[in-house]
Amino acid sequence: MSILVVMEQRAVQGPPAWSRMSLETLAAGQQLGRELQQPVSAAVLGQGIGSLAGELADKKLAHAYAVEHDLLKDYTPDTYSAAVRQLVEHSGATIVVFPHTYQVRDFLPKLATALGRVAVSDVVAHRVEDGKLVCVRQLFQGKLNVDVRFTGEPPYFASLQAGAYRADTLEAGSAAVEKFTPQLSPARTKPLDLFREAQRAVDLTAAEIIVSVGRGIKEAGNIPIVQKLADALGAELAASRPICDSGWLPMERQVGSSGQTVAPKMYLAVGISGAIQHLVGMKGSKTIVAINKDSNAPIFEVADYGIVGDLFQVVPALIEEIQKAKS
Amino acid sequence: MKIVVCIKQVPARDSQLRVASSGAWIQDADLSYEINEPDAYALEEGLQLKEKHGGEVVVLCAGPARAAQTIREALAKGADRAIHIEEENLGAFDPLGAARLLAAALGPEKPDLVLTGLQSDDLGYGQTGVILAELLGLPHATIIMQVEKQDGSIRVKRELEDGWFQHVEMPLPALLTIQSGINKLRYATLMGIKKAKSKELRTVSPADLGAAAPAPLIELSRVYLPGRSKQTQLFEGPPKEVAAKLVEKLKFEARVI
Numbered sequence: 113m114s115i116l117v118v119m120e121q122r123a124v125q126g127p128p129a130w131s132r133m134s135l136e137t138l139a140a141g142q143q144l145g146r147e148l149q150q151p152v153s154a155a156v157l158g159q160g161i162g163s164l165a166g167e168l169a170d171k172k173l174a175h176a177y178a179v180e181h182d183l184l185k186d187y188t189p190d191t192y193s194a195a196v197r198q199l200v201e202h203s204g205a206t207i208v209v210f211p212h213t214y215q216v217r218d219f220l221p222k223l224a225t226a227l228g229r230v231a232v233s234d235v236v237a238h239r240v241e242d243g244k245l246v247c248v249r250q251l252f253q254g255k256l257n258v259d260v261r262f263t264g265e266p267p268y269f270a271s272l273q274a275g276a277y278r279a280d281t282l283e284a285g286s287a288a289v290e291k292f293t294p295q296l297s298p299a300r301t302k303p304l305d306l307f308r309e310a311q312r313a314v315d316l317t318a319a320e321i322i323v324s325v326g327r328g329i330k331e332a333g334n335i336p337i338v339q340k341l342a343d344a345l346g347a348e349l350a351a352s353r354p355i356c357d358s359g360w361l362p363m364e365r366q367v368g369s370s371g372q373t374v375a376p377k378m379y380l381a382v383g384i385s386g387a388i389q390h391l392v393g394m395k396g397s398k399t400i401v402a403i404n405k406d407s408n409a410p411i412f413e414v415a416d417y418g419i420v421g422d423l424f425q426v427v428p429a430l431i432e433e434i435q436k437a438k439s
Numbered sequence: 440m441k442i443v444v445c446i447k448q449v450p451a452r453d454s455q456l457r458v459a460s461s462g463a464w465i466q467d468a469d470l471s472y473e474i475n476e477p478d479a480y481a482l483e484e485g486l487q488l489k490e491k492h493g494g495e496v497v498v499l500c501a502g503p504a505r506a507a508q509t510i511r512e513a514l515a516k517g518a519d520r521a522i523h524i525e526e527e528n529l530g531a532f533d534p535l536g537a538a539r540l541l542a543a544a545l546g547p548e549k550p551d552l553v554l555t556g557l558q559s560d561d562l563g564y565g566q567t568g569v570i571l572a573e574l575l576g577l578p579h580a581t582i583i584m585q586v587e588k589q590d591g592s593i594r595v596k597r598e599l600e601d602g603w604f605q606h607v608e609m610p611l612p613a614l615l616t617i618q619s620g621i622n623k624l625r626y627a628t629l630m631g632i633k634k635a636k637s638k639e640l641r642t643v644s645p646a647d648l649g650a651a652a653p654a655p656l657i658e659l660s661r662v663y664l665p666g667r668s669k670q671t672q673l674f675e676g677p678p679k680e681v682a683a684k685l686v687e688k689l690k691f692e693a694r695v696i
Contacts, residue, residue, distance in 0.1 A: 218581045221569035230656040257665040264656035300578035304606035357620030378695040399693040420675045429682035
């Protein structure tokens with residue numbers, strides 16, 4: 113029985129580099145190894161990844177697999193799932209963990225299905241009970257948690273949420289780099305250009321205070337209510353994804369996994385329930401304030417201060433009090 | 440182009456959720472339900488593709504009898520017909536089991552394109568579409584923000600993290616999971632609602648499809664309220680009072696004003 117961590121590298125700008133979450137996942141894999149007393153290995157896939165494999169060599173690992181192939185140069189679900197599948201079979205790993213990135217979401221369910229397994233996606237924590245792994249994940253956009261157990265045969269697959277584990281607990285050591293060359297056929301899908309939309313005019317990451325608005329604002333015509341609050345605080349206005357999807361604020365003001373990641377001195381969330389896609393973009397803020405009518409809204413789990421109430425009554429009162437305090 | 444859109448019915452977004460006494464799921468009897476939001480965008484994308492290129496949009500939904508309401512709404516928005524895999528206890532199916540149900544109904548349809556939302560708002564695995572593609576032997580792409588039909592193939596815009604995107608090309612038939620915000624949702628018209636009543640809604644059971652619930656490979660053993668990671672100071676009461684309290688804290692404790 114052993115654990116395999118499948119790392120993710122990207123070469124978006126410049127040479128291949130780890131995606132941030134990969135190191136968190138590696139630390140989580142080592143932690144699992146200690147708890148289950150199983151050897152831990154890690155793998156990096158791609159082409160021209162020798163230096164990244166070299167970085168794995170000074171971590172406490174049984175094996176550092178360098179999975180190289182010309183067809184792994186650009187990510188495709190066909191080639192990546194086939195390569196990881198062959199590596200899992202070769203290594204005999206019984207628990208395989210991944211960072212829960214957009215790329216992993218794209219191929220992990222395919223890989224698990226090909227092996228007749230079900231992956232547990234987006235894991236936020238885990239426990240070991242009677243020598244068995246229990247994964248904790250979220251339901252209903254973070255309103256509830258659930259314990260999930262594997263009931264079938266290994267290998268067991270899980271992907272770990274950003275920020276759920278800490279990369280700074282990584283244990284140094286040494287590992288022999290082992291090259292693994294999978295047998296691959298060309299993918300059916302053809303990856304083309306990587307690009308970013310037009311230059312961002314708003315850099316939310318530079319703001320000291322951010323007032324962010326979510327679905328609770330109900331309609332576009334109500335946006336000025338939160339704009340006034342932002343003005344009173346000298347803050348930038350930001351939003352959760354649904355607000356930008358609806359075109360009520362431009363996409364460049366979106367905070368979350370698909371928008372900007374911010375960590376201002378104060379983040380004031382108005383009418384935002386706090387789906388995980390939003391939380392990952394702001395939970396590093398120094399002081400988090402939330403206004404929401406639902407006292408069980410997940411945003412309150414990360415908030416330092418919260419007001420449970422109707423934002424249409426609370427926000428005007430808050431503006432008045434802020435102006436008083438500032439004068 | 441024949442397009443099948445897989446949709447799911449989920450508890451309405453602002454539902455107050457309570458854990459059932461069994462501890463294994465929520466109390467779901469008194470909730471109101473709606474279409475899973477990303478699936479609404481998948482449906483809209485299907486309808487727009489049909490309007491541009493001709494063809495048919497078929498809605499496929501696995502769920503209990505109450506899901507028929509959500510299916511009718513999809514027909515009212517413009518889908519041509521629907522298949523309802525009626526199963527009262529969908530919770531007995533893990534993501535692979537649920538996708539097998541959908542695959543069994545989908546296979547004979549031989550669609551050119553299968554669309555699903557990228558994830559469900561209830562379980563949120565974000566896996567059904569990709570599992571379905573694998574079961575059907577179709578190429579796929581996930582978290583799609585744009586679909587362009589070409590001759591015998593499609594070119595899609597895939598969303599990545601941190602504001603990055605990638606174009607991907609693939610042959611048809613294929614499966615895409617659609618991201619919220621890809622398009623602007625339409626409302627059903629009065630005429631659409633009227634027409635929906637006479638559209639075909641075929642109900643099948645898992646047994647009809649030869650796909651009974653297999654032993655699940657993962658088990659949801661306990662549902663509970665998450666603990667708070669921070670000591671949150673929560674204020675409740677008259678707006679003026681709580682606003683004053685908060686501002687005092689922000690000024691003298693957090694020192695951010």
